[in-house]
Amino acid sequence: MTEINFNAIKLTQALVKCRSITPEDDGALLVVQDHLSSLGFNCTPLSFSGNGSYEVKNLFATIGSEGPHLAFAGHTDVVPPGNESSWKHPPFGAIIENDKLFGRGTEDMKSNIACFISAAEQFLKNNGGDFGGKLSFIITGDEEGEAINGTPQIMEWTKKNNIKIDHCLVGEPTSNSSIGDKVKIGRRGSINFFLTVKGIQGHTANGHRAENPVHYLTKLLSNILEKPLDEGNEFFLPTSIQIPTFDVGNTAHNVIPEFAKATINIRFNDLHTAETLIEWIDDKIETVFTNKIKATCKVRHEISARSFLNKPGQLSKIISKSISQATGRNEDPELATDGGTSDARFIKNYCEVIELGIRNQTLHQIDEFVYLDDLNELTKIYYQILENYFKNN
Numbered sequence: 001m002t003e004i005n006f007n008a009i010k011l012t013q014a015l016v017k018c019r020s021i022t023p024e025d026d027g028a029l030l031v032v033q034d035h036l037s038s039l040g041f042n043c044t045p046l047s048f049s050g051n052g053s054y055e056v057k058n059l060f061a062t063i064g065s066e067g068p069h070l071a072f073a074g075h076t077d078v079v080p081p082g083n084e085s086s087w088k089h090p091p092f093g094a095i096i097e098n099d100k101l102f103g104r105g106t107e108d109m110k111s112n113i114a115c116f117i118s119a120a121e122q123f124l125k126n127n128g129g130d131f132g133g134k135l136s137f138i139i140t141g142d143e144e145g146e147a148i149n150g151t152p153q154i155m156e157w158t159k160k161n162n163i164k165i166d167h168c169l170v171g172e173p174t175s176n177s178s179i180g181d182k183v184k185i186g187r188r189g190s191i192n193f194f195l196t197v198k199g200i201q202g203h204t205a206n207g208h209r210a211e212n213p214v215h216y217l218t219k220l221l222s223n224i225l226e227k228p229l230d231e232g233n234e235f236f237l238p239t240s241i242q243i244p245t246f247d248v249g250n251t252a253h254n255v256i257p258e259f260a261k262a263t264i265n266i267r268f269n270d271l272h273t274a275e276t277l278i279e280w281i282d283d284k285i286e287t288v289f290t291n292k293i294k295a296t297c298k299v300r301h302e303i304s305a306r307s308f309l310n311k312p313g314q315l316s317k318i319i320s321k322s323i324s325q326a327t328g329r330n331e332d333p334e335l336a337t338d339g340g341t342s343d344a345r346f347i348k349n350y351c352e353v354i355e356l357g358i359r360n361q362t363l364h365q366i367d368e369f370v371y372l373d374d375l376n377e378l379t380k381i382y383y384q385i386l387e388n389y390f391k392n393n
C-alpha cells in the first residue's frame with residue numbers, strides 16, 4: 001500500500017482545542033469545514049433550531065459525481081470535562097505525552113473524524129475528484145445532548161434536497177483490544193414501566209376488610225419474570241427484564257399499606273418493539289387485576305431507546321475485507337449490538353449504517369486519551385474502505 005502522510009494527529013489536536021461542550025461549537029465545525037473545503041468538498045453549514053430544543057450547528061460536505069454514495073457521520077461536540085483540576089493535562093490542551101494524545105473528545109469522537117478526513121485526503125490525492133461516486137460528511141454539533149437539531153434534522157434535510165445516500169459509516173469508538181476488531185450493526189432498545197398498585201389500607205389482623213397491594217404487585221411481577229421473553233438471536237443477547245425498584249414505604253408492621261410501587265426496566269432485542277412490550281405488560285396487568293378484586297394498577301412507560309438492527313450487507317462485507325487488508329489480521333470483526341445509543345439510530349431508516357472507530361477505552365472519563373499508533377491504524381483502515389468501496393462498486 002502507498003505510504004500515507006497523515007495529519008490525523010494535528011487535526012485531532014486542532015479539534016480537541018475547541019471547547020465544544022454541547023451545544024457550544026467554539027469553532028470545531030469550522031476546523032472540519034476548512035479542511036474539507038481545501039480538499040475540494042462542497043460544504044453546507046446547516047443550523048437547526050426549534051422542535052423544542054436549542055439551536056445546533058451542523059455541517060454537510062460532499063464531493064464526487066455519479067455512482068455509489070458513501071457518507072461518514074460524526075459529531076464534534078463533547079461531554080463536559082468534569083473537575084478540570086483532576087486532569088493530568090488540561091482537557092482542551094490536546095497535549096501529547098509519549099505515545100498518547102490527551103483531551104476531552106480525543107476518543108469520542110474527534111480523532112475518528114480527523115482519521116477519516118486524512119483517509120479522504122489521501123484517497124483524493126491518489127484517485128482525483130472523479131473517483132466513480134460520491135463521498136459526504138454528516139457532522140453534527142449535538143450528539144451528546146438532546147440530539148434533536150443534529151443528525152435527525154440533517155437526514156431530513158438530505159431527503160428534502162433529494163440527496164440519496166447509499167451507505168453510511170459512523171465513526172464512534174467501537175474497537176476493543178485492537179483497531180477494527182469490533183464494529184456495531186445495531187443496538188438494543190430500553191423501556192421503563194412505572195407501576196403503582198392501590199389497595200385498601202387496614203389492620204393486618206383484619207385482612208378480610210383490607211386489600212393488600214403488595215400481594216398483587218408481587219404476583220404481577222413474578223408473573224412477568226416467570227419465563228424469559230426470548231433466547232436472543234444471531235446478533236442479539238436475550239431480552240433482559242430487571243426490577244430496579246420496589247417500594248412500599250410502610251413503617252408499621254401491623255398496617256396493610258394502601259400503595260405499592262415498582263419499576264421494570266426491559267432491555268430488548270429486535271424480536272420486540274416498545275409497542276409490543278407495552279401491550280405485553282398491559283395483558284399481564286389485566287390477568288392479575290381482574291374486576292373481581294378492588295386493588296387497581298396504574299402504569300406509565302418511558303421509551304428511552306428503540307432497538308434496531310442493520311442486517312449485514314454490502315458495506316459490512318467491504319468493511320470486514322478492508323480491516324483484514326489494512327491490519328493483516330484474518331478474523332472478521334465482531335458484529336456487535338451492545339453499548340449505549342448513537343446517531344446510527346437516526347440514519348438506519350435511510351441506508352445501511354455501520355459504526356467503526358477507535359478503541360473504546362476512556363470515553364467520557366477524566367484523562368480521556370488515544371494512542372497515536374491507533375490513529376495511524378484507523379486511518380489506514382478508513383483509507384482501505386474508500387478504495388474498496390469506490391473501486392469495487
Ligand SMILES: [Zn+2]
Nearest residue numbers: 108109143172
Ligand atoms: Zn460519540
